Amino acid sequence: MGETEDERTSQAGQLFENFVQATTCKGTLQAFSVLCRQLELNPSDYRGFYSSLKAAVTYWKVKGLWGKLDKRASHKEYSKGKTCADTRCLIIGGGPCGFRTAIELALLGAKVVVIEKRDTFSRNNVLHLWPYTIQDLRDLGAKKFYGKFCAGSIDHISIRQLQLMLLKIALIVGVEVHVNVEFAKLLEPPEDKGTDGPGWRVEVRPADHTVSEYEFDVIIGADGRRSTLDGFKRKEFRGKLAIAITANFVNRNTTAEAKVEEISGVAFIFNQKFFLELKEETGVDYIETERLLASNNVNQEALLSYAREAADFGTNYQLPSLDYAINHYGQPDVAMFDFTCMYASENAALVREKNGHQLLVALVGDSLLEPFWPMGTGCARGFLAAFDTAWMIKGWAQGKGPLDLLSERESIYRLLPQTTAENISKNFEQYTIDPATRYPNLNSSCVRPHQVRHLYINGEQDLSSLEHSGPTRRSVNISRRESEVRPSRLLLWCEKQTQGYRGVDVTDLTTSWRSGLALCALIHRQRPDLIDFDSLNEADCAKNNQLAFDVAEREFGIQPVTTGKEMNGERGPDKLIMVLYLSKFYEMFHNSPQSVTGRAFHTCKTLPLLYPKVDKKLEDNDNKKRKKASSHLEELMSNQSAPPVGEREEQKENKVRSMATQLLARFEENAPSCGVRRQVRLLQSEITRQFNKKSIKERAQQLSSLFTGKPPKPQTSMRKEFPRGLGGSDTCHFCKKRVYIMERLSAEGYFFHRECFRCNICGCTLRLGGHAFDSNQGTFYCKLHFSQRKISSRHRRGELLVILLLLSSLINTLCLSGVVYLPYPMHI
Numbered sequence: 001m002g003e004t005e006d007e008r009t010s011q012a013g014q015l016f017e018n019f020v021q022a023t024t025c026k027g028t029l030q031a032f033s034v035l036c037r038q039l040e041l042n043p044s045d046y047r048g049f050y051s052s053l054k055a056a057v058t059y060w061k062v063k064g065l066w067g068k069l070d071k072r073a074s075h076k077e078y079s080k081g082k083t084c085a086d087t088r089c090l091i092i093g094g095g096p097c098g099f100r101t102a103i104e105l106a107l108l109g110a111k112v113v114v115i116e117k118r119d120t121f122s123r124n125n126v127l128h129l130w131p132y133t134i135q136d137l138r139d140l141g142a143k144k145f146y147g148k149f150c151a152g153s154i155d156h157i158s159i160r161q162l163q164l165m166l167l168k169i170a171l172i173v174g175v176e177v178h179v180n181v182e183f184a185k186l187l188e189p190p191e192d193k194g195t196d197g198p199g200w201r202v203e204v205r206p207a208d209h210t211v212s213e214y215e216f217d218v219i220i221g222a223d224g225r226r227s228t229l230d231g232f233k234r235k236e237f238r239g240k241l242a243i244a245i246t247a248n249f250v251n252r253n254t255t256a257e258a259k260v261e262e263i264s265g266v267a268f269i270f271n272q273k274f275f276l277e278l279k280e281e282t283g284v285d286y287i288e289t290e291r292l293l294a295s296n297n298v299n300q301e302a303l304l305s306y307a308r309e310a311a312d313f314g315t316n317y318q319l320p321s322l323d324y325a326i327n328h329y330g331q332p333d334v335a336m337f338d339f340t341c342m343y344a345s346e347n348a349a350l351v352r353e354k355n356g357h358q359l360l361v362a363l364v365g366d367s368l369l370e371p372f373w374p375m376g377t378g379c380a381r382g383f384l385a386a387f388d389t390a391w392m393i394k395g396w397a398q399g400k401g402p403l404d405l406l407s408e409r410e411s412i413y414r415l416l417p418q419t420t421a422e423n424i425s426k427n428f429e430q431y432t433i434d435p436a437t438r439y440p441n442l443n444s445s446c447v448r449p450h451q452v453r454h455l456y457i458n459g460e461q462d463l464s465s466l467e468h469s470g471p472t473r474r475s476v477n478i479s480r481r482e483s484e485v486r487p488s489r490l491l492l493w494c495e496k497q498t499q500g501y502r503g504v505d506v507t508d509l510t511t512s513w514r515s516g517l518a519l520c521a522l523i524h525r526q527r528p529d530l531i532d533f534d535s536l537n538e539a540d541c542a543k544n545n546q547l548a549f550d551v552a553e554r555e556f557g558i559q560p561v562t563t564g565k566e567m568n569g570e571r572g573p574d575k576l577i578m579v580l581y582l583s584k585f586y587e588m589f590h591n592s593p594q595s596v597t598g599r600a601f602h603t604c605k606t607l608p609l610l611y612p613k614v615d616k617k618l619e620d621n622d623n624k625k626r627k628k629a630s631s632h633l634e635e636l637m638s639n640q641s642a643p644p645v646g647e648r649e650e651q652k653e654n655k656v657r658s659m660a661t662q663l664l665a666r667f668e669e670n671a672p673s674c675g676v677r678r679q680v681r682l683l684q685s686e687i688t689r690q691f692n693k694k695s696i697k698e699r700a701q702q703l704s705s706l707f708t709g710k711p712p713k714p715q716t717s718m719r720k721e722f723p724r725g726l727g728g729s730d731t732c733h734f735c736k737k738r739v740y741i742m743e744r745l746s747a748e749g750y751f752f753h754r755e756c757f758r759c760n761i762c763g764c765t766l767r768l769g770g771h772a773f774d775s776n777q778g779t780f781y782c783k784l785h786f787s788q789r790k791i792s793s794r795h796r797r798g799e800l801l802v803i804l805l806l807l808s809s810l811i812n813t814l815c816l817s818g819v820v821y822l823p824y825p826m827h828i
Contacts, residue, residue: 025120077108089105089112091112115179115181132769137162181205187200193355222365227367408444423440493586498522510574549563561581735752747771
């Protein structure tokens, strides 16, 4: 009997190992099917499947994986899998964010079904992983499925490997996965059956698939930028002529490949000279990306050759063999695409109700917020959105009202585009689906229930009218501040703002800005006290531009995208760069009093718009009732929304406190040292204490000084009180060269290039979260050499102590022998 049990354990271990080692989507699903059949497991028993699998597979290699998954499942938010026990969820799309969402919902106890229209995972493109993402995947047992996961300083993974890993984890925790199934549309509950009849279903292709018979309480769109779920309006941000080339080569795991340093790529805004020479040589000058990237305009053979030469150059010709990986079309995996046409959904979720049945609909991943490709934010923000969505579904299952649920979700969604690796909580091990564990400055009620009524669709509006209306495209910048700016409108606005200035004639978004006078004029129009325009020398283009960049960064928080010297190049600045940069001025000042009446307008560093606009009638009625008591505050807040009358007084102080806290938090976040952070905290406490002593009128005057540039009397501007050096840097801590916002990393209050982030002793590339820092010396180390450094330091101190003891003994001996005289013996 014992031998039979050992054989069964060995067989189960081998079957599970085959499942773990599967390298394709089809292979994984087939190995999982064999595993369940041989071990007599029922995968449709989603509530008990994980426990049954764990009991059946007990060989030594798998115990570490069970331990990690058990630890994750023990989070109090899951309530041992009972929180969403009666919730049925459909996820459309089997990408990384879709599977990550599915895992969380399965841990909550929900019945989760994932449909994916393909049956292959063939995307070799590499995803950049933030430190918290690495920790999250490790906690799910990532290294058990992919042994090389983020080894050493590696902080990326291919989409294919990540999909495979998450697919296997999802299957283990009871998620039902169907491939070659495509979502078509939602099917409303029938009218004649009421609440006792069938609920919300979906139409899929093939039409006779078993998923078409399922009923769902929650549907989540995770199928990418071309989301097939209707009812979500999209905003668009687009720049001209921003193209990327991706090439994936076969990794042969050779010694030469291991020695080659990683490269972060070459971007136009960082190396304009190279691309201008390329344009001169090749004649590539189409502005419209559709024409430029059309198949009849691409020489595939030349593209393959160019990509290979770029790889050779980037690796310093150290790789003897470079063979292209093959994509799912059977072709070399090289592609070109336009990456600055980005979309963001206006809302993260909505609720539909029809014939007594409610359906919660949400978006995650690129369907919700498409990433800005060079910044590597897609996977990190996608996972954050997955956790936020799981938190919302937890509330849904617990009976939270639709409007309260949606208002909280939209409040949290407003944080997502602003999230960076530096401004989220650093205690990664404490992360859960609860947003409070991840966002340090969470305000989950900044969107009020009455502002999301349009997201509660209760049958008064026909579903078909929403489905066929199509997505709405509107311009949006990276930080999601609403803006309708297009290049033509931007140019017109710039012409008006710079009209009448000496030597300035803005007729385009390129050469008109070369001298730097136009930029200085734009700033002078808003803040005449910042630039002495009459003293500028039109011939000194580089100096003029650099002055404008420095002033705009220091006073307005607008980061430069180039340098004054580069602006003075032979061909002038690039149009894309100028559109991106000038758009920030437009967004900040186009509604300012200066643009209309000629009065000066001043703003401090840009803060997110946390208080959304509401109905104008509501604001007018409220203003009439309280005009006398709050006229000064209303003048300050005239461009922001007014809450209902009953909440007005309470939210006045909340707004004031929130704005001050966010401003200080932004500065503290970038503070270069612990000492300066302490100064900021002390300053914040003192400012808050003094601020609370003032009357409403005095508070309004002080806040108004931040925005109008007119300091209150006898008070002074809060801006002047911050210690010098707060708020950011434009110099790499390591190489001391300029580092631009799109290419920089940040740790311990310092900014630097990714390639400069190296150990001070061995020179190996460091990873955020995997480094050690000496605050006294301002130096970074790998953890190995930081430990050795501490041991070495203790050893040196020990040697010094021995020398001092010997010296003391010698002097005392000489004293006793009368050779020298000391008034008292020496002791150490």
